[in-house]
Amino acid sequence: MSDVLAVADHRRGAVRDVSVEMVRAGRELAADLGGDLHLAVIAGDTDALAETLSLDGVDAIHTVEAGAEFNHDLYAGATAALFEELSPTALLMPNSVNGLDYAPAVANRLDLPLVADAVGLAYDGGLEATREMYASKVATTVELSEEPFAVTVRGGEWAAVEERADVPVEAFDYEFDESASGARVQGFEEVGAGDVDIADADFLVSVGRGIEEEENLELIEELVEATGATMSSSRPIVDNGWLPKNRQVGQSGKQVTPDVYLAIGISGAVQHVAGMKGAETIIAINTDPNAPIFDIADYGIVGDLFDVVPALIEQFE
Amino acid sequence: MKILVTVKEVAEAADDFEIDGTDIGEQYLEYDLNEWDDYAVEAAVQLSEAYDDVETVSVTIGPERSEETIRMALAKGVDRAVRVWDDDVAAAELDVAAKTRLLSAVIAEEEPDLVLTGVQAADDGFGATGVSLADDIGFDWAAVVNHLETEDDLSTAHVHRELEGGIEELTDVDLPAVLTIQTGLNEPRYASLRGIRAAQSKEIAEYGLDDLGLDADAVASPISRTAMYEPETESDATYFDGSAEEQAAQLADVLRNKGVVSE
Numbered sequence: 001m002s003d004v005l006a007v008a009d010h011r012r013g014a015v016r017d018v019s020v021e022m023v024r025a026g027r028e029l030a031a032d033l034g035g036d037l038h039l040a041v042i043a044g045d046t047d048a049l050a051e052t053l054s055l056d057g058v059d060a061i062h063t064v065e066a067g068a069e070f071n072h073d074l075y076a077g078a079t080a081a082l083f084e085e086l087s088p089t090a091l092l093m094p095n096s097v098n099g100l101d102y103a104p105a106v107a108n109r110l111d112l113p114l115v116a117d118a119v120g121l122a123y124d125g126g127l128e129a130t131r132e133m134y135a136s137k138v139a140t141t142v143e144l145s146e147e148p149f150a151v152t153v154r155g156g157e158w159a160a161v162e163e164r165a166d167v168p169v170e171a172f173d174y175e176f177d178e179s180a181s182g183a184r185v186q187g188f189e190e191v192g193a194g195d196v197d198i199a200d201a202d203f204l205v206s207v208g209r210g211i212e213e214e215e216n217l218e219l220i221e222e223l224v225e226a227t228g229a230t231m232s233s234s235r236p237i238v239d240n241g242w243l244p245k246n247r248q249v250g251q252s253g254k255q256v257t258p259d260v261y262l263a264i265g266i267s268g269a270v271q272h273v274a275g276m277k278g279a280e281t282i283i284a285i286n287t288d289p290n291a292p293i294f295d296i297a298d299y300g301i302v303g304d305l306f307d308v309v310p311a312l313i314e315q316f317e
Numbered sequence: 318m319k320i321l322v323t324v325k326e327v328a329e330a331a332d333d334f335e336i337d338g339t340d341i342g343e344q345y346l347e348y349d350l351n352e353w354d355d356y357a358v359e360a361a362v363q364l365s366e367a368y369d370d371v372e373t374v375s376v377t378i379g380p381e382r383s384e385e386t387i388r389m390a391l392a393k394g395v396d397r398a399v400r401v402w403d404d405d406v407a408a409a410e411l412d413v414a415a416k417t418r419l420l421s422a423v424i425a426e427e428e429p430d431l432v433l434t435g436v437q438a439a440d441d442g443f444g445a446t447g448v449s450l451a452d453d454i455g456f457d458w459a460a461v462v463n464h465l466e467t468e469d470d471l472s473t474a475h476v477h478r479e480l481e482g483g484i485e486e487l488t489d490v491d492l493p494a495v496l497t498i499q500t501g502l503n504e505p506r507y508a509s510l511r512g513i514r515a516a517q518s519k520e521i522a523e524y525g526l527d528d529l530g531l532d533a534d535a536v537a538s539p540i541s542r543t544a545m546y547e548p549e550t551e552s553d554a555t556y557f558d559g560s561a562e563e564q565a566a567q568l569a570d571v572l573r574n575k576g577v578v579s580e
Contacts, residue, residue: 100444104452107414108417109452133442134328137341138336139545140544144540145541184488185488188487191485203572203577203578227578253483260572295551299555299556301556304561311561
């Protein structure tokens with residue numbers, strides 16, 4: 001049998017979206033391989049999580065009762081043990097922050113070739129995975145000449161499986177001594193609380209790396225003032241300390257759904273798009289006509305923000 | 318104490334480029350220090366400034382050209398550098414496992430107490446080498462670290478891991494450890510003129526597979542790139558043409574029509 005084992009991602013009692021997307025990636029791959037799709041649920045309230053993940057196309061769910069939350073030593077150890085028990089051909093893990101924290105260790109431990117951050121998977125006698133490179137400017141295909149193999153899948157690339165099914169759940173016995181783990185989770189912290197919640201704004205003027213210098217933010221502030229918008233930004237602006245963390249839109253920042261999202265000098269990296277694609281209308285200003293932001297924009301201006309923004313301010317003064 | 322920091326020279330593609338075979342044409346690529354590694358270098362240098370007797374060593378897998386990038390790390394305060402390369406490495410398509418084997422061999426030579434890497438490389442974006450390396454050498458680790466404090470006796474690192482959705486995980490990691498560093502952890506310094514001059518005389522040790530006790534099998538990879546293409550544009554955006562003033566006027570009309578700007 002050429003089975004697929006996928007490891008679900010969850011946090012604070014909730015299954016994360018990437019898990020139900022991975023179910024689709026996994027069941028498509030299992031169909032190509034002619035095997036079953038096994039799902040691993042590690043830590044937390046495994047019964048409740050397994051119930052949520054009882055989805056069409058999943059052949060078996062294996063639960064590992066150990067601890068309340070993610071711990072990479074637990075995940076790496078339990079995944080490797082379950083892999084050895086089931087001997088699947090493909091091991092799927094999420095390319096989430098937690099996936100980044102244990103998937104490479106599992107691949108190393110099991111001596112599996114690892115394809116990270118896959119956005120497409122096909123199997124026809126060998127794995128062919130699609131990945132992106134050079135800040136998503138190009139797509140590549142990579143082929144694997146070895147089996148079994150490990151893949152981490154990017155969130156948002158496969159449609160979530162929603163159809164329910166009655167999937168058998170089996171407890172997998174894995175002993176984990178948390179006190180022996182060299183990494184100990186002490187808690188969680190919400191970041192970015194502040195006077196403004198960009199998630200509530202109807203009109204966001206969002207600024208990115210194209211602004212070049214901190215002084216140039218004044219120009220965007222003028223636009224914000226002239227239009228009554230709320231200012232947000234992509235990651236580099238916050239990394240530079242030019243705006244506080246509560247203004248950051250993206251995977252690791254806030255998810256926003258304004259009526260209008262005006263992206264100025266933002267290229268549209270996948271991590272940023274994950275936070276703003278729910279905007280009703282997306283408008284982009286960028287000098288690079290190939291910037292990925294234009295792929296999701298409703299309106300686009302290919303031009304220099306230092307010419308366009310002053311002209312736009314004039315329109316409202 | 319010794320801190321090893323991985324430094325990768327990454328390629329960035331020009332706005333307009335052409336694909337040549339399975340890669341972007343060399344003439345459209347510019348090389349630079351990987352952004353994530355810049356933060357890792359800064360973290361290493363800050364620790365060396367905060368504690369006595371800390372040596373910082375950078376390690377790079379890369380061709381001679383990458384010495385320019387390595388000098389940048391040296392100019393920022395890294396004490397010395399190691400560069401791994403030879404004909405077999407050059408001919409290989411290095412996957413995570415191959416990089417892990419090379420870096421593990423360097424670690425065996427250098428015996429650091431702490432290894433810092435960037436979360437990922439800007440060009441291929443695998444984001445896997447640091448954690449794979451940690452597992453291989455038996456160090457503890459933490460991935461996607463955006464806040465770092467250390468106990469005075471350097472026994473433990475208190476880190477924040479940046480999870481999705483504005484949540485940070487607070488974790489304690491025992492040293493020796495590998496930490497993969499997220500952008501925003503600190504403010505990477507610019508190399509001073511003095512630093513740049515000093516960097517010229519700092520040592521860059523060169524290691525080939527032989528020097529590391531490895532052979533060509535160590536860099537053999539079962540993963541090969543078979544195609545590269547520009548993704549079909551999914552854009553159905555309406556573009557505003559004309560001068561900046563004309564573009565701005567059309568954009569202003571849209572904003573008024575959407576009702577988000579009141580006159």
